[in-house]
Structures are given as C-alpha cells and as structure tokens.
Amino acid sequence: MSNPSSLVLPPYKGSIVRVSALDDGRIALPAKFLIQPPMFGHDILDIPAFCFLGENDQAGKKVMFDLGIVKAWSTKIGPTRESVRGEEHCSCLFSSLSSIKAIIWSHHHIDHRGDPSLFPSTTSLVVGPNFKSNPAIYPGYPNNPGSVTNQDAFNGREVIELDFSDSQPTVGNLRAVDCFQDGFFYILEASGHTHDHKMALARTSEDKFLLLGADAAHHRGEFRPTPLIPLPDSITPTPFEHPNSISVCAGAAFEPIDRSSSSGAARTTPFYETSPIMMTDPNACQETLEALKVFDASPDVLVIIAHDYTVLDFFELS
Template identity: 35%
Template sequence: MATAIHIERVPPPDLHLPLSPNTVNVRIIDTTTSMLCKADYFLSPTIGNLHELYCNAFAFLVENPRTGQKLVFDLGVRKDWENLATPMVERLLAQGFRINVEKGVSEILQEEHVALEDIDAIIWSHWHFDHIGDPSTFPETTSLVVGPGTLAAKLPPWPENLASTLTASDIRGREVREISSAEFTLKIGRFRALDYFNDGSFYLLDVPGHAIGHICGLARTTENSFILMGADTCHHGGQYRPSPYVPLPESIKPHPRGDSVTAGPNETCPCSIFEELHPNPAEYRTQQFYSIRVREDGGSVAFNVQDAKDSIAGLQEFDAADNVLVVCAHDASLKGIIDVFPQYANAWKDGEWKEKGRWRFLGDWEIPDHKV
C-alpha cells in the first residue's frame, strides 16, 4: 500500500459570482428515468469492473418568488420513448440502451398539485433524447427555450428533416425561443452567462462541447449559495473528480460502498486503494479518473471534444467552490443524499449534500482483495 502523502489543495480561480439579494426556489426532480448502457460509450478508459453505466435523469423546477414565474429545466426521457424519432429509437436499440421511465415530468408535477398552466417555460439544456422529455404534455402557453444554434441544427423536425432527432410534437403550437450567442453578456467562472430573470437569481451558462447549444443553469439558492445544473457537461463523477482544487483525501468516511455487503456504513475507506485503478497512478489524488471516450473513427458523445474537455475543466472550478452544489443530469450517486421534488433544495448547505455526495462515485468500482 502506498505511503500517505500530504497533498496541498491548489486554490481555485475566482468564479466572480455576481452579488444579488434575490434567490429562486429550486426543486430537483427525479424524472423516474432509468438507463443502462455501455460505459465505454461515454467514458475512457475502462476502470475496474465498471462496464455498464447506470444513469438516472434529474430535472429542476425553478420558481421566482418575486415575479411568480416558474420554469422547468430539462425533462428527462419521455415516458413513451418508443415514440421518439424513428432513427433515434433505432440508434438506441443498436447501441444496447435499456430504458425505463415510470412517469413523465408533467405527471410528477401534477401529482403534487403544480398546475402545468403555471409553468412559463421549459428550458432544454440541449436537444438530446434524455433531456427533451415530451413537451406536448404541457400547455401550449408554456414556451420552449433552447441554446444557441439549436434551431438551425434541428429544425425542421423529423421526418421532414431526416437528420433531426426532434419530432413535430416537441415544438408544435408553442413559442420556441433560442437564446442567441450575443445574449451571454456576463461571465461567471470561465463560462459566458445570461441573467435570465434580470434580477441576479438565475443564470443560463453557455457550456459548449457536448452538443450544439448545450447550456447549464446556475440558481442562487441563498444570497451566497448556488446550485449548478450541470446537464451533460459530464456523465460520471470520475470525469471531473478529483482535481488539483479538490484532491482525493487520504481516507473517506462514510465508506463509498457503505450500502454493500463488503463495507459497513461506519467503515473508513483508505483512498490509497484507488491508486491501482487510476490511469495515471502518480496523479491519482489530483487528476480525474475518466476522460471523454473518443472512438478510433473519431466519433464521440461530444460534438466538440476539446470544447467539452475545457467545459469539464470549468466545472471543476465550480465544484471547488464551497458555496456551489454541482448536480449533473445523470449523477445517480446523489440519490439518497439530496432531497428531491416535492421537497426544496435551497437548504442544501445545511444538509451537507456536497460533502456527503462528493466521493460516492468511487463506490462504482469493486477492487479485488480490498473492501471497497
């Protein structure tokens, strides 16, 4: 076992988070999406026994208490995903995706007496099937907001446009507003930003790389705390953790596999056992475990791999801020840590969600001859 070495945390860059007394109320929605797919479709290299990736899908209900406006950020996978554009369904089946969705987001909201007529806008982080849900289940008065370049890339919808993964029902009858690149006039961290309500309570961030028009949300949950809705900036915690700003500690308690038969919840996990799994063992405490998978033919889940890598580096800077909780769309390791809809997420700091959830992704691997 490696000798314990003290690692100094590198001070992260100043994010220059804007000041404002205004907040929004945030509720994290478990969209009941469950997906299994090949891990190497997203991640490189293959580590340990993780050959299949389990993905959930988080969405968010954002409410501005001053204006009364409500919006939903992302919708997960539509309940009847077999009714996606036919080429999309065929691609998912060919790639071995196994998908189950119990309820649509509109159903989840209505069950807790949130009137759909009160939802002013749906914001898509991007146009991939596991984020667009089924907007047709919302009233036509609910507008659709998308990131720069989305309309030119995806309209007209399928089947008129065989290259599109959207269908006519996704946009029919409702206002579709594309945020132009010029509207991102602010800068937060390394990302360009738009003050959505013009009151400092909620920002849209231009986070390029994964898809054309990929955007994230940054919600002010108290005067000095935020939730970053990370969408598909990454697909596993090991893609942005650890980092020079947040090094892997010498030990973790509770154990990241504390719910398994090999480790009890009160056991301490020595982090030296992860050295042998890391693709660069000499840097296992300060360098993330995974990169974006790029196939031999150059294909990838990222539209622009270099931009996507730069965006992950930007995400690391937000993750290093004690007052920012990063919630990426498919981070199943947060389940059981965070409160989900209908509960509110504004008091996340009081619940220590960030500290409790940060290293849980390490429990995805089993290590022979070790309790992990």
C-alpha cells in the same frame, strides 16, 4: 486550472429559487460509450435521467430545466429500446402545467427533451445557439424527416434561441444569460457534448448556488479528483461498513485504480476521461469540463449532473 477562490459568482439581487430534482427513469449503457479508460467491474452504467423544477415564489415564476426521457417511443422516435426505462412523464407531477413559464432544454438528446407538447402554448421553449439553423434537429419530425426532434415540441409555442455572443455577465469563464433578469437562474454556455449544450446556475440562497451540469459530464469521475479537490489522506468517519474496520489512507486505497497512478498524479487526476462518442467538439468539451471542475471545488456551489446516480443515495427525489 483556475483557483475556486477566483470564481466570481453573480451578485445577489434579492431573489432566490427553490430547485426540485425529478427522477424521470433509467438508462443502461456500456460504460465505454460514456467514459474511458475501461475499468474492471465497471462495464455498465445504470444511471438516472434527472430533470429539474425551479420555483421562485416571490416572483411567481417556474421553469423546467430538461424534461427527461421521451416516453412515446412508438409514435415519436421508433421502437422501444431495452436500454431506456421511463416511468410517467415528469409533467404528470404538476397539477397545473400552465404555471411553468419556460422549458429549457440543456440540449436536444432524447433523454433530456421529454415531451413539451404536453405543456400549454403559453410555456416557451428555450434552446441553444444555432439550434434553428441545424437541419438535423430543426424543424422536427415529421415536417423534417431527418430530424431527431419532434415538431409537436415547437408547434404553437415561442421557441427562444439563445445567443451568448454579447452575453453579460461571464460566470466561471462561461458566457451567461440571466434568464429572468432578476439574478436567480442563469443559463451558461457549455458546448462540446453538443453544439447547443448548456448548463444552469440556480441561486438557492443569498450566497449559495446549485449548478445543473446536464451532460457536461456523465460520471463524477470525469471531474474528480483534481488539484482543487485531491484525494484526501484520511476520511473521518470511516467510509467502510464497519466502524472498527482497519484504518487505511483513503487516497492510497484509490490510487491503484487511477489511470495516472504510474505518474504519481493519481490524487489530483480525474479517474475518467470523456468518451469521444460523447463529444461533438473535443476542445469545447474539455473547456466546459475545466469550468465544471472549478464550480465543483467552490464551497458555495453544489454540482449535480443529469445522470449522477450518487444523488440517489443522499436526496429525496420526486
């Protein structure tokens, strides 16, 4: 695994972006669908579905990274399922949808693509490599009865298919595209979960970044702990409810539940692995996850994955 000190982040070009996280509903699934091995008491994941608004006031540019859950189940994708609970679409939060220059789909799954048809034709839709050549997702339904996407997402707007084959720069061993050519929002090739899966790297200050990990992982236990971020010997102040609780070694408290406790590597081995159900390409999925670990270990990068319920305890969300 690479050392985080070797992570070369893009140079500052005088432009930053403000990122807002939008909470677009909940998904309840058996944990085994997303992560393995099974752990007692962690059978169901009731997780949020985040989408993100990036705003560059200096250049007057706004971009959406994902649109959350598709809400119009009955007319777009069939009967409602109890496992998905969505509120109003994130588009309802904007007074002027015409201000959004582009929608970037991290990938084509139902809990990320939302409803681009609500946005004006001036808003372009950015998709991943080979998107348009995959008959399972393009064209959309009903033009293509077997498609899992909807044609009205594409009608009348520019659909930009990314090509990372000649991309410069490379960021964290991932090929990257500078979305607006001014250094504040990069799209990173991160396939494995799906063939068109991408992450985004947003510069929030001159030397700090936010990595939008989408579905590169569905739980932080897939990329923590690692040799780069091992379980600590102690935590100060205590994480326990009562300040006068008996002091324990934080690492030792978690070691027994780690899948590598018998090998003595519990403090440096992630608690979970990605479920095979969540992979279209296991090798690419692992490569993306390894890159995610390096970003996560950098003091200059905050990683947020699309379904990270721990964020709900620390951030005020729209």
